[in-house]
Amino acid sequence: MPGILQADLTLIDGRLKPGVAVHVGRSGRITKVSEDELATGVMATAVPRPPIDESQPGEFGSPRSRRKVRLRGRILIPGFVNAHSHAFQRLMRGRTEYTVLGQPGTDFWSWRSGMYRVTEQLSPEDLETVSALAYMEMLRAGFTHVCEFHYLHQQPGGGRYADPAELSARMIQAAEFAGIGMTLLRVAYQRGGPNEPASREQRRFIDSDPEAFAKALEATAAHIDTDDRRPQSLGVAAHSVRALDTDWLRELARLAERKQLPLHAHVAEQPREIDQCLVETGKRPMEHLADCGLLSDRFTAVHATHLGTGEAELLGSAGGTACICPTTERNLGDGLPDLGALRAAGAKLAIGTDSHVRIDPFAEIRALEDGERLRTGKRGRLTDHEGLIAPTLFDAGTLGGAATTTHEIGEIREGAMGDLVALEADDPALAGVAASRGSEDALLAAIAVAGHSRLVKDVWVGGRHVVTDGVLLRWQGALEAYNKVAKRIWS
Ligand SMILES: [Zn+2]
Structure with missing residues (x-):
């Protein structure tokens, strides 16, 4: 009935x-x-x-x-779509809001060191428990679907689990327990940076090569609930241009194309990543990702904070989406993305709560417009065809997020x-x-x-x-x- x-x-x-x-x-x-x-x-x-x-x-x-x-x-x-989440980072809420007096101030990179200390201590059961609570908080706040950018794959130190999908399966179970729809994005991660091997803490994130990654993805697929009533599916992600070399990026693009999977990547969140990419490839991150074949209408650029001339156009002309995570980006001191350029280029906008410093879709959609006002010194930036702002903001929170998945939601x-x-x-x-x-x-x-x-x-x-x-x-x-x-x- x-x-x-x-x-x-x-x-x-x-x-x-x-x-x-x-x-x-x-x-x-x-x-x-x-x-x-x-x-x-x-x-x-x-x-x-x-x-x-x-x-x-x-x-x-x-x-x-x-x-x-x-x-x-x-x-x-x-329901709102949370297009970018690292559920375990919910554990860090309220734990990084200080500096040690007499020491230099904290930034994204010192925050990352704190995050690595957490990932070192999480068992599979812990990961499931923490993620389930994060997903429940999302539901309570009005998110009905989450794209989980999942990069914990191995044991602390890099030892393998018997099932390469052990931790991915935990994320899926956490989502099922909470009752939220999920696109699980298995993240490819290869190295600490250009000419820089992975640190001990980063070994948990790493598959040995693209073949191992593809096998683990297959193993993860077996855990996905194909019941149409529980929207749940698989996608892939490139952690960043810092964490993957050109060959890996090309392999990942081919895999996503072959399987028609959503493909997400952190793009241009921090200036250091852009400088490294320019030195290694001669290109800025979005240009390099385009060269490697990642950009399409299945592609989502997470953050897109520091894009250079023409990079928004690369994303927009491919039909891709920019997922902005305003609360996290402010919390980490990342900067303000140029949403005007992204919209003018035809890129869709979505939102994510990323580090979960707060989980509130209303705060995220509002911050899209507020950030543009602060950046440009003008009001009324994200207007629709009738000059209204709210429809654009709700659209980013719902349909824009849906575009980063394969589901008919939003x-x-x-x-x-x-x-x-x-x-x-x-x-x-x-x-x-x-x-x-x-x-x-x-x-x-x-x-x-x-x-x-x-x-x-x-x-x-x-x-x-x-x-x-x-x-x-x-x-x-x-x-x-x-x-x-x-x-x-x-x-
Ligand atoms: Zn992220």
């Missing part, structure tokens, strides 16, 4: 519309979107909310859910996955904005500039009800397990 959701307002094609009923079928997909059901009285009666069951996510069609759910006081939007339309988020319309942050008729555009803008993750009340992933009235399934047990790991790592 299909389920029908009807909120006060529903976000479709960048606009909030009243009277929309969203039908989700057993397939987990949206089977119908009707925009005038309120007027015809089909959904005139409020239906009690489904009871909370701590053990199992609710599903449309199950005995405890009701066929029609009237979401009063709610705004229904497509929008409320017939055939898309039932990845949906219901927001509290009466939150103090939004109070009074929609007091007059025809205020839908102002309300959407208010959600963009003043919204926060606690607006999120209900979340469905492929039609499965995974956050109910602000309550996350299985949170308490997951938190207790996480605390044990955090205590051990940091004591």
Whole structure:
């Protein structure tokens, strides 16, 4: 039996519309979107909310859910897509926000040293536990899909696990436990830098050669749940031009092309990486990646902070996406990307929470526009065809992220996955904005500039009800397990 959701307002094609009923079928997909059901009285009666069951996510069609759910006081939007995540870095939150007095200030590279100390201590079980909590926090904040840029493959020091997919499988299990959709990007990592072997800490990230990488990818594929209701799939990533030489990059591009996989890479996050690339190849990172055949409409450039002349055009003309991670980029002192150039070049924009210093999609989409204002000294930078800003920001948080995956997610339309988020319309942050008729555009803008993750009340992933009235399934047990790991790592 299909389920029908009807909120006060529903976000479709960048606009909030009243009277929309969203039908989700057993397939987990949206089977119908009707925009005038309120007027015809089909959904005139409020239906009690489904009871909370701590053990199992609710599903449309199950005995405890009701066929029609009237979401009063709610705004229904497509689930956000987190296009860049290193889930284990959730452990570092609040642990790197200091400098040792009398020492030079910290930067990206000193932060990285701290991150390596964490990766050295994580067992497979730890990784699964920490990642599960990060994914649950994402769901609670309104993300329904995550692209996990996964680069931990071996034992500390580089010893091999019996199953080359041991740690990848842990990430998949963590996502399944939490109930979030996942694109697992197995990351290729070869070296510490040009003419620089991997350090001891980096040996955990390394496959010996492209053949070993391809075999490990095959082994990982066996762990992917092919159930269409749980959007889960595989992709690949080049860690960076620093971590892979030209031959490796070319092999990776061929592999992704042959299998038609999403291909992501960190690009131009730090000036040092660009200088090294220029010395090694004579090219800037995006130019070098283009030369090696990585750029296509399946390619996502993560960060794209310090692009030179013509690099945005290379990405845009290939149909690629720039995944901006504003909170992490500010936290690490990376800099501000030129989003105007990327948009003008035709590149799509997506968002990621990367190091998880904070997990809040509203903060990320808002920061796209705010960063452009700070960079240019002007307002109203990321406008749509009518001069509105919020639709562009929500588009980056949803459809832009979807473009970095192979899934039909990020929008409320017939055939898309039932990845949906219901927001509290009466939150103090939004109070009074929609007091007059025809205020839908102002309300959407208010959600963009003043919204926060606690607006999120209900979340469905492929039609499965995974956050109910602000309550996350299985949170308490997951938190207790996480605390044990955090205590051990940091004591
Ligand atoms: Zn990253």
